[in-house]
Amino acid sequence: MIQTRFRNATLALALLLGSASLWGQASRNRPTTRPETVGASILPNGGLEDPAATALPPKPTRPSDYPEECIPRTPDDVFYEDEDAKEGGIYEKILDYGDQHGIEYSEEQIGRFKAFVDAYVAYLKALQAFEKARPTGWWLYPSQSSTSSNQFARTFSGAHSGKAAMRISGYFSVDHQIYTYPDPLPVRQKAKYLVSYWYRGNFPKSSEGANRTAAKLAVVKIKWIPKAGKALKLEGAELAPAGTPWVDARDPGNKYAKDGFFNQLIGMDLRGSEMNTWKEKYMIVEAPENAEKMTFELVFPHNESDIANYLLEFDDITMTLVKGAEGEDQPSKPKPNVPAKPTRLPQPYLQRECGLSWPASELKNATYELEVVQKKGKNVLSTKTLSTDKTTYLLEGLEPGYTYTVRLRALADGVYSEYSLPLDLETQALGEFPGGQIPFLYWIGEDGSCPLRLPLHYMELSNPQAKCLYYIDDVLTEPEGRILVFPSTGEHTLRVQIVEAPDRTWELEYLVTVK
Incomplete structure (x- = not known):
């Protein structure tokens, strides 16, 4: 499984910055002047914007006579703990508030308050599900993002750019990872890439209040994958047997990368931040000779309660070619980025047609290809391909009572992008409409x-x-x-x-x- 592959990887791109001599080497991979780059980042959805925050339901408005202190705080809150007896839950808190302030609530008010609480709890559940949603083009470990042990959550407050950023906080006994998914990404051999991400967080302290300046918070890992039958090389020396991937481990003792590759985010990087200031972490990596693809991973080493105030946010992860170091085997035509999956346009019913839309490609004059797969249960019945130069499309000729899976890819100057994540559609069967079978x-x-x-x-x-x-x-x-x-x-x-x-x-x- 892909999770096991990353979990068992033992080589990291950086060691702890523990001595003054290492700082000198670190500067070679992080130039004082940020190098100029060309083209778009090869990492998908690095801004973590998709799925978009616009899908969130509106936050219910608190009735003017509803006590603010009694607003639900968690998705598990209920108005009545015992619905039949009408006891417990937030209802009791409201009555206590009324007793303390000399207010007697009417049955009409209690009815409105219950409707508000039910709507607000539904909003909190939707918000929680959205915060835990996996960003398109990435995978989260452990166990995606749905388990209680996973400390990742998307946040929509004060992102570095756009609307969304990722947050990790609290204690966790296993390493947390966010990595590109599902397929390795193409690279240019011998090219230099600027790897960058933005971060902010609490300056880490122990429970006794001691500064944890050397605490290791995040590490970039890159797994280079060679062309078929070829061996990866740096300065002519083979890094692994032919056809075998290599996980970068650019420590000072690595004869294949003697300049080092010190890219760790450590406690001292957060000095003076205190969640107020976004900072950029960037470094240069070089794709080995014969490299064809790579996987990118940002690892957050496990935190065994040694940081009492652990809170870190990150955003805008990019990996972009350095100008003047574009490497060899450069494709004559750039490959479009992986598009976001199509979304449904609003329509009252879904039976024989469906309107779709998607963001435009970053490349000019791009066209788009839709793959539409018709299924009944697990059986694939048909597959067809549709083309358009627009960013909207009306799917017609759908059959009632079937499942359709739609994927999108961009085409620019004869070069296709990879396919987007799929959108699943369920058409309503004939005769299911409550009004009968009259068209x-x-x-x-x-x-x-x-x-x-x-x-x-x-x-x-x-x-x-x-x-x-x-x-x-x-x-x-x-x-x-x-x-x-x-x-x-x-x-x-x-x-x-x-x-x-x-x-x-x-x-x-x-x-x-x-x-």
């Missing part, structure tokens, strides 16, 4: 509102090839493809005649308000 246009709202350009998307239409005639204000109107255009805003009548089969015909009538 209807679902972009017409229950209040009759609809857009000037009405998409002709149906629910419960058994035959997608049915013949349909549209009469606007009793005038037969030809659609523009699958769009029916009204002559103006305001009120109109719309009559639809549908022939699915000789024994299955419908006539729908709407009074619409076009907006």
